[in-house]
Amino acid sequence: MQVKSMTSADSEKQARIGVYVCHCGLNISKTVDCAKVAEVSKELEYVVEAKDIAYACSEPGQKEIVDGIIDNDLDRIVVASCSPRLHEPTFRQMLQKADLNPYMLEMANLREQCSWVHMSEPEAATRKALDLVKMSVSRAALLWPLFEETLPLTKRTMVIGGGVAGIQAALDLADNGYEVVMVEKNPSIGGTMAKLDKTFPTMDCSI
């Protein structure tokens, strides 16, 4: 079990947050005033460092963030960039490199859900971006580390059905060294395929 002992108050006390606002080249910064978002973020509670970055996901971008974490003794970060559906795994890995728990990350979606959809309204988009970062910072302050559990696993597959699909799956697995249990309700495997004469498109026989 992960956390029962750790209340949100505990984690708030310790929170030291870094905010990194990504330009994504011009993808975000053409519409959203990234420098301003970073500037305002500095004033938010628990935020120790806030910066805008050209490309957060690039090698130099990640290095800048990792350095920021180490120099400022941060314990969690907010990356305001693209959708977490895209780069959450990237930044989680990066946190591990910086010796932080990968779940101490929150992302604000400034690209797919802001700059790209409000292209003609830079001011409103910047206001929205600020809100999104604020939301992320307050959520980040309440995060706690989570740990993946590793469970044992039986390296054995059951294939239910011994027709053409079941046979192929069983052979692929077995040839790769995995044990297979094939369960077929009829007295022979082969399924419907075994009843067919020639099969299209090659017009050769089925068995």
Next chain:
Amino acid sequence: MTDVGRHPNIKMLTMSEVVGIKGYVGNFKVEILKRARYVDESECTACGDCVKVCPVVRSDEFNEGLSSRKAIYSPFPQAVPSSYLINVNECLGHNPSVCSKCLDACDKKCIDFQMSDEKIVEEIGTIIVATGLEPYDPKELDEYGYTRYENVLTSLEFERLVNAGGPSQGEPIRPTDRKTPKSVGFIQCVGSRSARRGSEYCSNTCCMNTVKSSLVLKEHYPDIDIKVFYVDIRAFGKGFEDLYMRSKRYGVQYLRGLPGTVEELDDSSLRVAVENTATGKVEYHDLDMLVLALGMKPAKSTQRLQEMLGLQLNPDGFYLEAHPKLQPVDAATRGIFFAGCAEGPKDIKESVTQASAASVRAIRLMHKGEISAEPITSEIIEENCKFCGKCAEVCPYNAISLNKEKKIPASVNTAACSGCGTCAAECKFDAIIMNHFTDDQINSQTDAMLVEEPESKIVVFACNWCSYAGADYAGVSRFQYPPNARLIRTMCSGRVDEKFIMRAFEKGAPVVLVSGCHIGDCHYIDANKWTEKRIIKLQGKLEKIGIRPERLQLEWISAAEGMRFADVMRQMEDLRKSVSSEEIAETIEILENRKK
């Protein structure tokens, strides 16, 4: 097939069915019932001596009843395992004094009347469901006189007739006079693409199967007259159009229109009345033999297995994949995969492709020998639990257990929990923490959003897999929409607690939108049905306490519906504009008074 039989890594259990499954990914315990064969599988050499003496003659299922076999028999010549078996319901002689002729005939003494059914338990890491298909049964509606006229055959019966190993050694004889027919008609879409007869979907293979059959016939009997009655020929696959054209070149006639009636004539040939939709005229065609191109139905076992494994079916009754494009062979339940027609009608090539894909997906999960569980799971605060059982009822994965009578609080099997958060949203006693999506974490986002100018903002709860992804897709497509909405991501819409919504209204939100995957597409089996119930109930409650229920909206938006997401955002903005500051102030007051 024989490769399976002799592969050292494959344990083959025939005449067997899964009767129970416990556990979860990596650690399933499967109970299998293996019916008795009455012939020792490992000893039988398939010499066939027993068959000669068996007095019982029955029709042969493998040849679709077009030939006969004995009560002790081999399913078909290339069967794997090759061992014979006894159909115990047909055998005279469980009691040796009655018959037992085969016992004496078998030199190797591998026949054993005392053999009994066995229960086998297997420990399993992953499961591939390849339960295949059931052909449509034309008897149900006596399609085209199938039950009345002997010369109306199904496509499977026809397959056996033209098969060299079949009952007529490959001669396509007419059942009534055992002569080679001069003309053969094929009727397409029997049991497919009809709301009234069989199923509405296309069975995917019958067109090409008929094209193939016509070629097989034409190659051996170039003079045979072949007519195909069809709705439209679907020859979409690689090399398919080629075969279709070849069959046309051979002189096979394709007539657009399905027959209205079939009548038997005095010489047992068949008169087909059909409106040729190309010409608009009713035509009559006399044919020696008719073949019904049967559609596919899901295998009979589908529903039983679906319930046992907690899988979903699509409206057609086939298994539903986790995602049609990104996880086409995965079940939504981790560790279970689909191959072949179990997932939908498909031909051999597609079945084989899917089977290889499924095995790689299984290997990907198993190769480390251990499995990591995402820590985004729920956790019970035992002191708060009132043993009501609601969480266990709503969990789509049966991951929660408790004992109401003995007052044993709920506990979560973290390996089975997929992290939808529905339990936490439904627990009335705040006894469940949803890790990484706790009440506090979510409420803090709402609060931060609504600190300034709440009246200008729309609070949107969006599920990770569909509606949040749909919003991303709107972005990728650069669909522009008003900048007033702010999304709060949850893994599933099922996580959205009534409290979160009330909190937003309390803080001055003019409009709250809850969005998730369409019903039936939920990434967490069917957790969104609880979302729907909850929101409808809450709308009723809002109305009762004097808050306009329209201010709480529910929308299903898929990951592919970027356009729809943008549309919904515009609708929400219109709705927001209809909410005045007075209305918001009134709502806040109502909610504050209720607290007191």
